[in-house]
Structure formats: C-alpha cells, structure tokens
Amino acid sequence: MQKSSIRRSVWAVAAVSVAAVVMTGCQPGDTPADGADGSSSTPTATASSPGSSGSSGSSGSSGSTGTAAKACTAGSLKASAYQAADRPAGTGTGAAIVRFTNAGATSCVLQGHPTVAGAANGSPELNVPLTVTPVGPAAPVRLAPGAQAWLKLTFVQVQGEGDGSCESGSAPVLYPTMVIGLPHSGAHQVALDDGQFAECDGTLTATAVSAAKPS
Numbered sequence: 007m008q009k010s011s012i013r014r015s016v017w018a019v020a021a022v023s024v025a026a027v028v029m030t031g032c033q034p035g036d037t038p039a040d041g042a043d044g045s046s047s048t049p050t051a052t053a054s055s056p057g058s059s060g061s062s063g064s065s066g067s068s069g070s071t072g073t074a075a076k077a078c079t080a081g082s083l084k085a086s087a088y089q090a091a092d093r094p095a096g097t098g099t100g101a102a103i104v105r106f107t108n109a110g111a112t113s114c115v116l117q118g119h120p121t122v123a124g125a126a127n128g129s130p131e132l133n134v135p136l137t138v139t140p141v142g143p144a145a146p147v148r149l150a151p152g153a154q155a156w157l158k159l160t161f162v163q164v165q166g167e168g169d170g171s172c173e174s175g176s177a178p179v180l181y182p183t184m185v186i187g188l189p190h191s192g193a194h195q196v197a198l199d200d201g202q203f204a205e206c207d208g209t210l211t212a213t214a215v216s217a218a219k220p221s
Contacts, residue, residue: 051145051217053153075113075148080192082110087184087196090158092221098164098178098204103220104157104186104196108149116155116215117146121187124179124203125195133185137209144214157186158213158220161205172206180204188215 084107093100108114119140126132147155164170164178172178181203187193213220 096163
C-alpha cells in the first residue's frame with residue numbers, strides 16, 4: 007500500500023514538471039530567429055525575362071524554389087550600353103544606361119555599384135579608372151535566364167561645339183569603349199550603340215544595378 011502511494015506521488019510530480027516545460031517553451035510573443043526556417047531576411051528584387059508575366063521592378067523573395075542563387079559570373083552576362091534619354095544639357099554623352107542580360111541557363115544575382123574605366127583597346131593595363139560617386143542604395147537583383155538589369159552613369163557634360171570644352175578648363179576625353187565592373191560579377195567592356203563616350207574631368211555618378219529600368 008505504501009509503495010502504491012509513492013508511485014502515485016512520483017507520477018504527479020512528473021506530470022507537473024512536463025506541463026511547466028511546455029508552458030515555458032511556448033510563451034506568447036515568441037517568434038523563430040531570423041532565417042531559422044531557411045528564408046532570407048534581405049529583400050531581393052526579381053527581374054523577369056522580357057515578355058514574361060512577371061514585373062521587372064517588383065520586389066520579392068530570392069526565388070520561388072527557396073534555393074539561393076549565386077552571383078552572376080562574367081561569362082553568364084551580356085552587357086551593352088546606350089545614351090540615356092534623361093541627361094545633362096551639353097554636347098557630350100551626358101549619361102548612359104548599361105544593360106546586363108543573363109545569358110546563362112540558371113538564375114543568378116547581381117548587386118552593387120559599378121567601377122568604371124576608360125578602355126585602352128587591347129591593353130587592359132592602360133585602362134583609365136574614372137572616379138565614381140555611388141548614388142542610391144544597392145540591393146540584390148535576381149536575374150532569371152534572359153532577364154535584364156540596368157544601371158545609369160552620369161558624366162560631367164561636355165559643352166560647346168566642335169571638340170567641345172569642359173567648364174573646369176580641362177579638355178574633354180573620348181573613349182570608344184568603357185569597362186564596367188560589378189562586385190563578384192566581373193568586368194565588362196561596352197560601347198555606346200551610337201557614338202563614343204565623351205566626358206569631362208574623369209568623374210561621374212553611378213546608380214547601383216537595378217531591376218527597374220532608368221531613363
């Protein structure tokens with residue numbers, strides 16, 4: 007009889023202990039740690055392929071499969087450039103849009119502000135680095151195969167006719183091509199689709215690569 011009473015007392019104590027543990031582990035307001043479910047806390051803009059139903063400027067997750075895409079490699083990107091419609095008044099380039107297309111077979115990510123250099127054709131060691139002032143924030147852009155992303159370069163504008171002039175008194179510089187570098191995604195030599203890059207003072211501002219097409 008005494009042994010039966012002891013066993014009942016032990017079971018009662020164990021039941022109370024289990025209930026206390028359960029209540030302690032489920033306090034109101036508790037939430038999983040960021041990233042504990044495998045999701046990313048960094049917003050990623052998703053660029054859709056031309057002609058797809060997705061919005062190129064929409065903001066969303068890093069991918070519907072939940073698999074993190076790697077940085078785009080230099081070999082997976084096709085880069086091109088054209089003069090921007092919205093540019094400073096003058097006779098030089100003023101501003102240019104650089105377009106990156108994912109020519110690879112898998113999704114990848116671009117991010118960051120570019121480096122820019124005037125290209126010495128055939129002699130990379132003679133490229134002329136330009137001073138870039140970054141403009142705006144930089145967020146990851148996920149590119150599906152065939153999708154595009156853009157950035158905008160705004161130069162110190164050339165003034166006047168003929169060879170032109172710079173307000174600083176220096177001579178304008180012409181580059182047939184420029185080399186655009188992106189963090190973890192290589193360097194890309196681009197030419198304007200019409201004309202050459204004409205700029206003053208070797209300085210410019212640049213936006214980060216974006217899924218939204220600039221003007």
